[in-house]
Amino acid sequence: MSQHYLTIREMCDKYNVTARTLRFYEDRELLSPIREGQKRLYTKREQARLKLILRGKTFGFTLDDMHKILELYYVGDQQQTQVRHVHELGLLRLKDLEAEAVALQGTIADLNQALSESAAWLETVKTPKIDNQTG
Secondary structure, three states: OOOOOEEHHHHHHHHOOOHHHHHHHHHOOOOOOEEEOOEEEEOHHHHHHHHHHHHHHHHOOOHHHHHHHHHHHHHOOOOHHHHHHHHHHHHHHHHHHHHHHHHHHHHHHHHHHHHHHHHHHHHHOOOOOOOOOOO
C-alpha cells in the first residue's frame, strides 16, 4: 500500500497556510515532515496534526497547549487522556471567552452611549457656512 505525501506547496494550498507557517510549526516540533534534502513531504499523520493545530488555534489554544495535546496522542489509552485534556482546556477557554464577551458587551454599550451623546451634541452646534468662492 503506497503512502500519499503532500509537498509543502500542496499543504499550503489544501490548508490555506503559508510555507513559513509550516516551517514555524516544524521548528516548534508540532510537525515532523519527511525530509528529502530540502524537500518536505507531509504524511496523513502530519496532515491530521496540522488540522488539529489549526482547530486549536481558532479556539485560542497556545502552541504549548497544542504541543501537549499532540504528545498525549502517544499515551496508549486510545486517546482518552488526550481527549480529556482537550476537553478540560476547552472548558477553561470557553469560560475565558464568555468573560471576554461580557466585557465586550459593556464596551459596546459604552461606545454606543458616547456616540449617541456626540451625535446629539453635533446636532445642537451650528456650523458656519463655508464660502467656496475664491477671490
